[in-house]
Amino acid sequence: MKKIITLLLILFTTVGYTQDELIFDNCGADQLYENINNYDARFESYYQSQLELKSKNPVSYYIPVVFHIIHTGEPIGTGSNISDVDIYNLLKSVNNHFKNAHNHPSNSNANIQFVLATKSPNGTCTKGINRVDYSFNQTYVNHGTQFDTSNNGVPAATIRTLSNWNPTQYYNIWIVNKITSSSNVAAYAYLSSSHGQVYDGTFLSYEYAQENTSGVLTHELGHALNLYHTFQGSNGTNCPAQINGCGANGDCVQDTPPHIKDHLKDLNLNAMNSCTGTNNSTFKNNYMTYTSNANRKVFTPMQIMRMQSAINFYRSSYLPANNAAVFQMNQAPTIDFLINDKSSHQKQVFCVGTTISLKNISSCFLNTFNNTTVPNHTSYWSVTKNGQTVFTSSDNNPEFTFTQTGNYSITLLVSNNVGIRNLSRMNIIEIIPTTSINYCSPTSQNIGYYAIGINKVMMHQINNSTAIGINAGYSDFSCSHITHALSSGSNKIEVALSNNNSSVTDNYYVEGYIDYNKNGSFELNELIFSEIVPPNTNNQTFIFFFTPPANVPLKDVLRMRIFSDRYNLSNAKLNCAAQFNIGDVEDYGVYFVNSLGTENIEHTNLKVYPNPVKDILNIETNTLEEGNIEIYSMSGQLIKSIKSDSQYIQIDVSMLSSGTYILTIDNTSQKFIKE
Numbered sequence: 046m047k048k049i050i051t052l053l054l055i056l057f058t059t060v061g062y063t064q065d066e067l068i069f070d071n072c073g074a075d076q077l078y079e080n081i082n083n084y085d086a087r088f089e090s091y092y093q094s095q096l097e098l099k100s101k102n103p104v105s106y107y108i109p110v111v112f113h114i115i116h117t118g119e120p121i122g123t124g125s126n127i128s129d130v131d132i133y134n135l136l137k138s139v140n141n142h143f144k145n146a147h148n149h150p151s152n153s154n155a156n157i158q159f160v161l162a163t164k165s166p167n168g169t170c171t172k173g174i175n176r177v178d179y180s181f182n183q184t185y186v187n188h189g190t191q192f193d194t195s196n197n198g199v200p201a202a203t204i205r206t207l208s209n210w211n212p213t214q215y216y217n218i219w220i221v222n223k224i225t226s227s228s229n230v231a232a233y234a235y236l237s238s239s240h241g242q243v244y245d246g247t248f249l250s251y252e253y254a255q256e257n258t259s260g261v262l263t264h265e266l267g268h269a270l271n272l273y274h275t276f277q278g279s280n281g282t283n284c285p286a287q288i289n290g291c292g293a294n295g296d297c298v299q300d301t302p303p304h305i306k307d308h309l310k311d312l313n314l315n316a317m318n319s320c321t322g323t324n325n326s327t328f329k330n331n332y333m334t335y336t337s338n339a340n341r342k343v344f345t346p347m348q349i350m351r352m353q354s355a356i357n358f359y360r361s362s363y364l365p366a367n368n369a370a371v372f373q374m375n376q377a378p379t380i381d382f383l384i385n386d387k388s389s390h391q392k393q394v395f396c397v398g399t400t401i402s403l404k405n406i407s408s409c410f411l412n413t414f415n416n417t418t419v420p421n422h423t424s425y426w427s428v429t430k431n432g433q434t435v436f437t438s439s440d441n442n443p444e445f446t447f448t449q450t451g452n453y454s455i456t457l458l459v460s461n462n463v464g465i466r467n468l469s470r471m472n473i474i475e476i477i478p479t480t481s482i483n484y485c486s487p488t489s490q491n492i493g494y495y496a497i498g499i500n501k502v503m504m505h506q507i508n509n510s511t512a513i514g515i516n517a518g519y520s521d522f523s524c525s526h527i528t529h530a531l532s533s534g535s536n537k538i539e540v541a542l543s544n545n546n547s548s549v550t551d552n553y554y555v556e557g558y559i560d561y562n563k564n565g566s567f568e569l570n571e572l573i574f575s576e577i578v579p580p581n582t583n584n585q586t587f588i589f590f591f592t593p594p595a596n597v598p599l600k601d602v603l604r605m606r607i608f609s610d611r612y613n614l615s616n617a618k619l620n621c622a623a624q625f626n627i628g629d630v631e632d633y634g635v636y637f638v639n640s641l642g643t644e645n646i647e648h649t650n651l652k653v654y655p656n657p658v659k660d661i662l663n664i665e666t667n668t669l670e671e672g673n674i675e676i677y678s679m680s681g682q683l684i685k686s687i688k689s690d691s692q693y694i695q696i697d698v699s700m701l702s703s704g705t706y707i708l709t710i711d712n713t714s715q716k717f718i719k720e
């Protein structure tokens with residue numbers, strides 16, 4: 046019998062307070078927030094005066110933000126230690142919200158953008174992302190940060206002391222492993238009147254720090270720019286009460302109707318707003334109500350004016366006009382860029398017709414990560430094939446669709462207020478023909494937030510994260526995520542999986558296949574791994590090794606398919622003859638070569654010496670990222686793993702037995718011989 050799962054996901058986010066210590070009780074944060082003391086008559090009067098100046102010239106606001114990732118010791122890109130790319134894509138999405146990426150009729154450009162701070166308080170260049178390993182604090186590992194003193198967890202004030210930049214110059218955002226509360230708090234922020242206070246900023250649980258949950262951070266930044274909830278003043282049963290300075294309007298914004306704080310009604314477009322007698326559609330899509338991420342699409346014109354007023358009134362020390370430090374670099378950029386969110390230090394392969402994103406991640410360069418440019422910070426890209434220019438762009442982070450096969454080179458020219466730098470990477474992208482083999486498309490009965498699914502796949506150059514908890518049904522990454530792999534010897538694949546739905550007690554089954562014989566289907570002898578994941582497993586990484594058959598086709602993109610379902614996998618499911626129940630299926634491309642060390646990986650940026658080595662191995666890399674250095678035997682067994690945060694490191698290999706080893710850092714590999 047078919048089981049149907051219904052799971053209602055409600056994201057509770059809380060509002061800002063002007064007190065340092067957060068207090069939360071069963072009456073709810075919103076009730077506390079109605080306290081008359083939060084009403085600032087001077088600001089409300091300023092806001093009203095700005096509303097009257099309708100012909101005001103549009104001004105662009107750039108707010109410098111710094112992210113503090115308070116993690117529990119995972120490698121970068123795993124669990125709470127989210128990757129730099131996660132931050133870039135989160136910021137890109139939030140900035141698109143503020144720039145009307147949804148193109149909703151009620152929305153307009155807020156002319157507010159958040160830039161990743163690239164100048165640190167001591168004046169040096171920085172990525173604007175600070176990582177703190179807090180794994181030594183067992184309370185934090187178990188409970189994260191407490192929402193209030195009645196909850197388990199480390200007080201927010203303690204977290205802030207770990208990493209906190211001058212709040213008059215930077216907006217601080219702390220990414221935490223968990224916010225322990227009685228009501229699933231995902232994030233919270235303080236209102237603009239907290240500007241310059243040590244507690245100002247946003248706390249965001251890492252699971253909501255992804256591109257597809259970015260509406261949570263947009264909502265919090267709305268609070269940071271002095272927006273209330275659209276239902277402000279409602280206790281969940283009644284319309285907003287006239288007990289704060291905003292009156293029955295609730296949120297002090299005239300073009301957002303007051304409504305009852307009721308998650309189910311908020312999500313129902315056709316329900317009636319009993320406070321006004323109008324349709325819910327007038328607030329359902331607002332960023333400042335409690336609704337699903339997908340529904341969040343609108344800041345109204347008066348909300349936008351209120352946010353701009355809040356910047357001018359409270360937060361003007363962030364602005365370049367007031368000589369905010371972050372806008373005055375003291376050195377030229379150091380150039381680097383990403384190709385489809387991966388290092389550009391090595392060649393990548395894509396199918397013809399693929400749209401490829403380029404990201405400028407130069408240091409000392411202010412970036413919004415969408416297509417907005419910050420004054421005095423310019424990018425110029427050119428993509429060439431055989432010396433002929435194919436594409437150019439002055440966006441910081443452009444996207445191009447490659448319609449012809451061949452090898453492409455990329456040149457980036459970057460400037461800030463100090464100087465100009467350029468960088469060329471020759472033949473860094475290879476575009477290959479698409480496969481003529483037809484693969485069936487699996488379907489799933491239940492798609493959405495079921496907390497059962499594939500969260501991440503890593504194999505050589507593949508490093509693909511998908512939303513934790515969301516089962517997407519079927520995703521075809523076979524043209525956008527292609528890796529080289531070893532034809533002889535063992536290949537490592539890591540898969541992060543969740544089976545964490547409290548209403549499901551079934552096992553979760555996962556299998557990986559590669560269509561070695563290119564017949565368009567997946568047979569048992571093409572299985573590369575299988576795993577049974579028990580319930581209550583959240584985002585756990587499983588590691589497998591596989592060796593392809595001796596006759597594996599070389600230099601040809603083969604299809605790898607990772608199947609997973611809540612119930613046991615059957616032949617019918619694998620051949621798309623039966624639907625998956627809660628299925629997550631992902632396809633990738635694999636390109637087998639004889640040796641990772643010589644044929645495919647360009648490792649001009651990785652120096653490993655002496656080679657052969659007797660005892661101390663020196664490793665130099667110009668990668669800016671912190672990374673994991675791993676040493677594998679030729680059979681793929683992990684021998685040693687070291688965390689590196691430096692561009693130069695020494696490793697004692699004297700205890701290794703003689704032979705050939707593979708050293709990997711990030712996605713780059715090199716062989717070395719131990720004498």
Ligand SMILES: [Zn+2]
Nearest residue numbers: 058059060274
């Ligand atoms: Zn809120």
